[in-house]
Amino acid sequence: MKDPRVQLLCDEFGIKIVDRHRYPEPGETRAVETLARILRRHGEGHLRLMLSTLAETENNKGQLDEVLFWAASDMVRACPEIVERRAGDWLTMWDACPVGELQFIAQDLRGIVPLRFALDGMLYERVVKAFGPRAIQPDLFDDRRRYSA
Secondary structure (H helix, E strand, C coil): CCCHHHHHHHHHCCCEECCCCCCCCCCEECCHHHHHHHHHHHCHHHHHHHHHHHHCCCCCCCCCCHHHHHHHHHHHHHCHHHHHHCHHHHHHHHHHCCHHHHHHHHHHHCCCCCHHHHHHHHHHHHHHHHHCCCCCCCCCCCCCCCCCC
């Protein structure tokens, strides 16, 4: 049985929950139990921030699955000061982040390391580039100079 709060939050953020036997389209998910676990473990405020991070940014609704939900949750937990104090910059960084491409790359590690952790590492590297000590004067040879957080 679905937690009704999960349905309400998905509705609020425009994420359609589909039957678990159907392959989800962009903006759809069948990872309802994952969302319910995140809700139980970290609370409604956290789930709201995590869903906002994905739903209110570009390029992040292609594969709303268990791995992405947990990785986005991990990033919100790892970076609370950025999320709270620089919410606009946080969303800008996620807008620029090629989440779908990173999810695709992480698939190469299936069976070697948990995909969630592989995606966590790739996403956190983007966070550090955007908000870390070199964010003001990035490496001129870095391919991710375009972030302006």
